[in-house]
Every structure is written in C-alpha cells, then in structure tokens.
Amino acid sequence: METYLVDWISLIVRWLHVITGIAWIGASFYFMWLDNSLEEPPQWKKDKGIKGDLWAVHGGGIYEVAKYQGAPEKMPEHLHWFKWEAYSTWLTGMVLLAVIYYLGAESYLIDRRIADLSQWQAIGLGLAFLIGSWLAYTALCISPLAKNGWLLAVVLLILGGFLAWGLSQFFSGRGAYIHFGAIIGTIMVGNVFQVIMPGQRKLVGALEAGETPNPDWGAGAKLRSTHNTYLTLPLLFIMISNHYPMTYGHAFNWAILLAIVVITAVSRQYFVLRHVNINRPAILGAAMAATVVLAIAIAPTKPVLIPENGLAANELAPRAHGIIRERCSSCHAAAPTDDVFTTPPGGVILDTVEQMQQWSPRIKARSIDSHDMPFMNKTGMTDQERGIVAQWIEAGSPAS
Secondary structure: OHHHHHHHHHHHHHHHHHHHHHHHHHHHHHHHHHHHHOEOOOHHHHOOOEEEEEEEEEOOEEEEEEEEOOOOOOOOOOOOOOOHHHHHHHHHHHHHHHHHHHOOHHHHHOOOOOOOOOHHHHHHHHHHHHHHHHHHHHHHHOOHHHHOHHHHHHHHHHHHHHHHHHHHOOOOHHHHHHHHHHHHHHHHHHHHHHHHHHHHHHHHHHHHOOOOOOHHHHHHHHHHHHHHHHHHHHHHHHHHHHHOHHHHOOOOHHHHHHHHHHHHHHHHHHHHHHHOOOOOHHHHHHHHHHHHHHHHHOOOOOOOOOOOOOOOHHHHHHHHHHHHHHHHOOOOOOOOOOOOOOOOHHHOOOOOHHHHHHOHHHHHHHHHHOOOOOHHHOOOOOHHHHHHHHHHHHOOOOOO
C-alpha cells in the first residue's frame, strides 16, 4: 500500500510539474518571440514613448501590443507579472525529485556498481551539487567574465562538462541526468527569483516615482533571461531522457549529455534568430547532422557475451527462458513480486514464452544493448547470462 500511495503522489506531482512547466516555457518562448518581433512604431506612437509595437491575430480577434521605452503616460492599475509559472515548476520538480530519487534513492539514485552510497549520503551529495552549482553560476554571472557573453558561455559549458562527469561518478545514469536537469531548473528559477523579478520591481518603482531606471537592472535581467532561453531545450530533453537508456545507460553518458545540451541549445539559436527575421536553416541542419553523428557514435555494437563453450541448439531456448524468468519476471509479471514495482513497468509481461518472444526486441534493447535492465541489475544478471539471451534472440527467439 505504501508503494501504491507513493505512485499516486508521484503521478499527481508529475502532472502538476508538466502543466506548470508548459506554462513557464510557453510564457518564456512567447516573450522572447514578442521582444524580438517588435517593429518600429509610427511617429505618433513614438511621441507617446512607445519603443516598438506588434499586431497579431488569434482567437478570432486582432491584438495590438506595444512596448514602452520608459513609463507610459499613466501607470496601469493592474500590471501582470509572470513569475508563478517558474516558481511552481521548480517547487513541483523538487517534490518529484524528493519523492522518486530521494525517498526511493536505493532504487533510482544509488547504483552500487558506480558508488556504494547510503541513502543519506546520496541525498546529501545531490543537494550539495544543486546548491554548489547555483553558487558557482551566480559568482560567474557577477564576475568581470559576465561582460563577455561568449566567453562566459564557453566557461559555463566547460564547467557543465565537469559537472556532468562528476554526477556520473556518484549516481546512476538516471540519477545523474535528473540532477543535471534539476541544476538547470534551479539556475533558471534562481535567475527569475534573484535577478529578473527584483530588476523588474526596481524598474517599475523608478518609473512610478518619475525617476530614470538604472540600466544595470535591465542588463542583468537580460543576461539571465538569455541564459534561461538557451537552457530551455536541454532541460526538456532531460525531462524525457529516462525513457531512452541508450543515452543515460551508456559508459560515456556524461559526454552524451553534454553533446545533447550543445545540440539543443544551438537549435534554440535558430528560432531566436528567426524571431528577428534572420533565417539560418544551416543551424538546424548542423544540429540534425550532429544528432545523427551522435547516434552513430553511441550505437550498440554486437555484444561479445558468448559463453565459453556455447550451448547446443536444443539447450539455448530453455536456458534463455529460465534466465528471463529468474532475472526479469520479478518486475515484468502480471503480479510482480518486486519491492518497488507493483505493476509491470511499461506494461511488459514476461510470464510465458510467447510473451518473451513478443518482447524480445525490447529485451535486446534494454538488457543486451544498454544493460539498463534488470533495473540497476538488482537481480544480478551476469554477462554470461546476457550472452545466452543475446544468442537466443539472434537465433530468432525460438520457443524450443
């Protein structure tokens, strides 16, 4: 019953996380597009202090949007602020991290083949990485390095590579990826909370008082908003990465993560430029080419897991079936006996030979090519056993 309750909490919080994330990312994308799509207004609007305007059609109506250089003729009574989407996304994400990866550290975060950690050691390390990364990022953004945007980006990328590698030395592949994502999310919401929102409050306060706003407020907020824009697509990838073990389950999972961060951030650059009517399809082409190269580079090779003396043809199928029952069916059964999974993950059931044959491509992908299954190898499947199952699949998954 406890596991069932945790599953429901996870479901509800994940649902809220996705909803608030969509709202935050949608607002971020919209305002980035809006700011880059403003056109020079007619003189009568300039005389009113309007810096740029935009006309759009949506929902059966015409919209007129204007951005002021300073304060409007009269400050509006109701000024809409966009912040709760960011805060709600981070809060639900942290609850999800705690429920799945901290409460369930023994199952999802700790991989004893990588580091023999206790639950509290793993949690402490995870929080240390989160807090330390935010402090390091903040220090860089207020250092003289921040005056050169490209140089700052290169330094952050290098440090991101060390961070990805460091996480992979302590946590499971999934745990390392999700913590890298949590760090990105913390940086993004920290930018909103610590820099963007205070800068906007100071800006509005100065305008209401008839004072000239300090240009540093806008510059600081602009830098952090730009960072958030380019971090959005990497974060979205990490949110779905646990479905793709060929990335986090690879021996060089940290390098794959860094490569995908670069590819997705570069892809975002195409759309940022497109907003200002600069069409550079070569950027997307380069990102797609890099993705293909990455896929080829990490493609699984034919497993060299053949038992020393091999097996007779009539022994192969029964032996493979027995291994799958022993190593896989505690989770992948109509009635799982595993202490974590109360329902078969992914709906994969391996109770019968026919079901094993049906799911043999999945078995190959998750147990032979990536070693992602059994989950954290909690049932102790050996390389020799993987070799026997691989031989059985290569033979066409015979029933006998």
